[in-house]
Amino acid sequence: MAEHIGIVGAGYVGLTSAACFARLGHRVTCVDADESKVDELGRGEVAIAEPGLAELVGQGLADRTLSFTTAQAELYGADLVFLCLPTPPAEDGRPDLGVLEQVVPQLGRLLRPGCVVVTKSTVPVGTAARLPHLLGRDDLPVVANPEFLREGHAVEDFLHPDRVVVGTDPADSPAARRVARLYEPTGAPVVATDSASAELAKYASNAFLAVKLSYVNVLAELCERFGADVREVSRTMGLDARIGPEFLAPGPGWGGSCLPKDTSALLHAAEAAGVDFAILRDAVRVNARQRARVVRAVRQAVTGSPAGSLAGARIGLLGLAFKAGTGDLRDSPALAVAAELARAGAELTAHDPAVGCVPGMSAVQVVDDPYLVAKDAAALVVLTEWPEFRDLDWARLAASADRAIVVDTRNLLDPDALADAGFAHVGVGTRSRRQP
Template structure:
């Protein structure tokens, strides 16, 4: 049997880490302050729409290698304790570490003398050296092990990572070796560095992706003005190995639980250090403007004017999650656009295969064909593949105006044209029937 591991926090990162570490042969106890959630997990009920996660939890429960609780006392015999706690943005983007600090204060009296604390939580640079103080345990070793899990692919990313980052002071400490051994079955390359570099690497990675995504959205706007097709332009770019094809798809903006938070935190860290990271600030500004641009596109499609009156106008929305493969609505650009339309007076009806409620001002339905009823425009805001397979002729029979704003460039223009729809994409010329 492998190590005895404690995981603190049962959110996306914590639950995925706990279930996957159990799959890798370790004995895992996962604790969370939410008693109701813990009760559901003990019964094998997983709230997260994450592929393969429910199966892994059930497997761990059945094998006795995975357990859930609310009392940190159960971690008294843990050899390694993995912190998977939220660090939401506070004022000016500074990460809020209150939950992390309070959890560590409760853990301090519990931990065994030779335990190692592993931080998967995304934390500001310089946090690792402070953790023994938060614990009240100067004897506890700390290793920074930032997560790079993508929602919708979290289990796959954990079990088949492209790299494992381990930060320790010094990098080759015995504690770092113990953490590296956890991941040995994955065969992934291990990057050993100091804690400051490991903590910054996570922010740097997400900040770069945000800049790249904002770049492409501005490029798409330029394509619309000069008659170019963003698909062709990005295809050429993606063939350059220095650029790569990932994050070259324009859309309604980037969002989710990580990119906005981590980009704000990186900008805050740069400001505190006296470093002018104007490029990052501009990426955030572009992202905010992209959401506004999508609202204007829908208003134009529905009323004929980018500032047209939407009061009482019906808009059908396909997609609310921040991306396909998850039901996560945190900082979702789809939700931002849908709620902005509602604030302008539109009657917004939305469907998402992983979302059933929880969007202010928006009627969420359980049938995609209901969004088309009397709609002056339909808009695709999340790139769910099943939207391509909808019967667009059936949708055409329900709408008031046959126009689709394809904010993800997901749909087949020919299929839409055959159903009588005008398609308005991002970075492309509108396609009419």
């Protein structure tokens, strides 16, 4: 049965949810306070670089199943309203619920009785339980329905999710079943639980991924000391069904809009509850030191010493986004490494297929042509795992560089192919390969 769904917030989660619910056959009204964004979306202009999203928005507009507005009043007739509002970290790392706490009372004065209010964005445990008080009403059922969307795969993840989590108090209430029915076309298993468990499940999932990534980064350091190859070690680990191959690739650290924010929020929640979450705290510490490890590797490659000076050294950077498939620079480990290299006095030229500039970071010259990053460079550093970097003409890059050496922080490149092109290769958790 088609529902009238309201989406509050046209950011990453809100816009993806709106477009995908329209694709699933519902009528969707998406509300956002940003008038210019609403105007652009109403014309089918999507600024978010997400595969398939612009096409879904365009189809929804053409079918008149999707609309954008700044007027909250248009949500009055909605059957369900999803809160897709920003919850950025405050200075102390706790989630800032200021926007949610401002918007929810307004909705309480607007929505018709029986409308289901759903938290979609990541919110602290206990938020769903607080919403009736913020709404000022007890005739609006509240459901926790956390999102599990990966940037670069958000549309796919929404339409083909691993699971749909629906939390209410009590669990499996009529409101929970209404939300679950929205996802029936996806065929995904539904986890019907209480709201606190649903909210904690989101934080627990992201925090576990962060721990796994920090684990493999420490493992890579150990491989370097023992002369082992982390790629072989992680491949062997990944064949164990209890472990799996995902998130076992070492790199310059984890970042983005979710993992840093959610690990910080969970650590604060644990501290407030009197629980010592030492394993997660250590994962955060490991991540913070990864940028220093990369800079030491660059110093070693350029000067022959992990403490050598990079003052005046021209360094080419391949990748700026926090991961391939997105232009998102939020908490990007690539930018963190670039900042450390700039502080060390290096002159930086960078290329990223999805990034045209780095606001507030004048030390990095961003170029459209990847071959310009090699001009007179003392070293190239791969910081984001864009697959197209494998297909570059590495012999041409070697001819342009001052010293043909690449520090591959993602183990993205084929060392043998680089050697044939004249490059020395320095990986993470692997043996370095010198030119033939």
